[in-house]
Amino acid sequence: MTAAVVIEHLQKRYGETPAVQDISFSVERGEIFGLLGPNGAGKTTTIRCLCTLAKPDSGRVEVCGISAIKQPKQVRRRLGYVAQEVALDKVLTGRELLRLQAALYHIPRAIAQDRIQQLLTALNLTDYADQKTGTYSGGIRRRIDLAAGLLHQPDLLVLDEPTVGLDIESRFVVWEFLRQLKAAGTTVLLTSHYLEEVDALADRLAIIDGGRVIAEGTPSQLKDQVGGDRITLRLREFTPEEEAQKAQHSLNALPFVETVIVNPDQGNSLNLVVQRGSNALPQIQETLTAIGLPIFSLAQSRPSLDDVYLAATGRTLMDAELAAASTRDLKKEQKQAMKTA
């Protein structure tokens, strides 16, 4: 059986800005695949190319063995798309919106009626179905959109940032639903800039940064590749640079320490990678006390997906996020999104 999604050497630029430089990954049938990366990494552009909303400059994009470039209509029939900005017609009721959606996918009326009822029940939306979508809360909007994406029983459901802006409870509801969806046999491709979301849901993932795939595998594979344990050390809440460097120098000399990075974005905290199983914390304390430096906080953990990201890019996902937020031109992005429409 062909893979649910194959993307090879995808490139896409908007004018002078390269949104996607070189992205390749494949999604097997029946798995949940996560695209993880900070805002502006090229996730949404990749998704738009996959969903036939944008035309790639070069590369291969296939859904179930069908080219999204050559046979967009066949691809559209096979995938459901839940966009990042949930666009509902606020004058329509949820049920009317779903009926419209069913007609756009050419589902016969009687079958559509049943499907709508099944999905409304499955998503616990029956109470809201006949209210205007303009009155919906964020969580309900997302659930109606999930129902809309699933009406035609697609082989592949594509979700762009499915839980962004949702409260914790609604988020868990969406997660649980996606797991049920997987259990029923639907392939799910989701983008997210939430580490824990991808960690909790994805069977496999690709980490995207600057329009390229920088790592691909199962969450535990990726974490194991990074190796070692993580230690985050703060000398003070905001450590002066000289002090941090002094500590860096001394800690580097310890035999079990692999790397020490000073992170200026987090008040010059120190991020250490140490050999797994080493009794690191007491020795670090001793070393620092010996050279007269204080300890504000000290914590050890197994590597996370964030460490995978940090190892590949030299910065944490949150820092990348903050950096992207300051240079982001939302107006321009909306223009880009409309361009292909």
Next chain:
Amino acid sequence: MSQSISPTALAPKTAPAPELGALAEFTQETLALTQRLFIQLQRRPSTLVAGVIQPMMWLILFGALFTNAPQSLFGPDVHYGQFLAPGVIVFTAFSGALNAGLPVMFDREFGFLNRLLVAPLASRYSIVAASTIYIISLAFIQTVVIIGASAALGAGLPSLIGLGAIALIVLLIVLGVTALSLGLAFALPGHIELIAVIFVTNLPLLFASTALAPLSFMAPWLQWLAALNPLTYAIEPIRYIYFNAQWSLTSPVMAAPWGDLNFGVMLAVLLAFDGVALLLIQPLLRRRFG
């Protein structure tokens, strides 16, 4: 959400559904999109209310402007109210059609259009078709009200066949203008630009037509402009129907600067206008993906 879910509700289809015929698909999606527009109208009727009040203002206020103009200025036994009615019918339909692109532009801006574009539509012309059906329905309602009001103001009432011909002419002008407006909604960057285009097109096209005054009143250069304006090709045949109980496709309807044009030619020009408009917007609908 946590209660048991029948697995069939969430499972992918074992095989993709057989494709219906292209025409059946086109009909289904067009009707659904049209229904959406009518639900919107029903829940937000202010556009229609304003669209009926405005032509009334034209008829009453503008009609009174030339009340004391010399008799027979606009034709034997014709008063200005009679002369004006066909102009108001066409201009009202035209304005409505010109605005057809606005809802589509807002759908683009809010991202709703993406919902339509990721769906396996038989043709994106279903978006055009749905808007056209909707705009034509509005134009017919407005036309009926204008014809009724004009009759009450003393403009007379055309015969049934005449009314049928008026309906056909309104349909032809609305179809072409709606297509162009939708094309702009796909081509322009945002609603501000679209509104600007509507703004600079609307009144100049009115004044450069025979809606308010006959060709013979105009400066020669404006006569040429008005005789090339599609609106004139809708106004003059309707006016002819209003003024002449007897008419046929060969009736001489307009004295253009280059010669007389008969009823049939006027209709043919409107038809050609529609054809050109639909061809022009094709690349815009096709853009990126077909």
